[in-house]
Structure formats: structure tokens, C-alpha cells
Amino acid sequence: MKNLKIKLPFLALLLGLGIIFTQSAFTVAPVKRAVTYWFFNSSDPSDIRVGTQYSHIINPDPVSCPTGTDLPCVLEVDESIDTQPELNTYLNNMTTFPTDANITASALRKKLGD
Secondary structure (H helix, E strand, O other): OHHHHHHHHHHHHHHHHHHHHHHHHOOOOOOOOOEEEEEEOOOOHHHOOOHHHEEEEOOOOOOOOOOOOOEEEEEEEEOOOOOHHHHHHHHOOOOOOOOHHHHHHHOOEEEOOO
């Protein structure tokens, strides 16, 4: 019985460490989404849902956007949306973007309108 009292805390510690090790070994790394970027060329709010008013860009960092919150400047979208017709379809999805303001709110960067 005395031997069991000495071994029990040690066994509990080993069990606890084993559980920690096995759980941390199987954590899933977050999946990074592949994206592409579109620059909104217009300053007219009625053009927000028009795919031809956007230019496909590779890197949003050097793009200069006039400070503001009225219009989207740079949109970040899934890399599968790589043509203006696909972007047009995406922007006109009323489930994803019920209002034009939802498109502006989702923009990576925003700019002032006229």
C-alpha cells in the first residue's frame, strides 16, 4: 500500500503529460487562403458592382488610395476570381453582398468618393 501511495502521483503526472503531448501533436495548422486583389478604378458609387471598373493587381501594397471610407479601393478575393466577369458575378451575389455598403466594408482598403 505504501508503494502505491508513492507511485500514484508519479503515474498521474505521466498520464497528464501524455495527454498534453498527444493533444498538442494533433493540432491542425490554420489553412492560409490563397487570394488575389482588385483595384477599384472609379470614383462613382454606382460602379461598385461593375466588374469592368476594377483592375486586377498582384500586390496591394504600392497602391495609393485617397483616404476615406466611401468606396472600396482594393478588394481581396479568392484567387479563383481572376477575371472581370468572375469578379462581376462575385460582386453581384446578393447573398454575399446584400448592399453596396457591404462591398465597401469588405474592402482591404477604402477611398473617398466624389
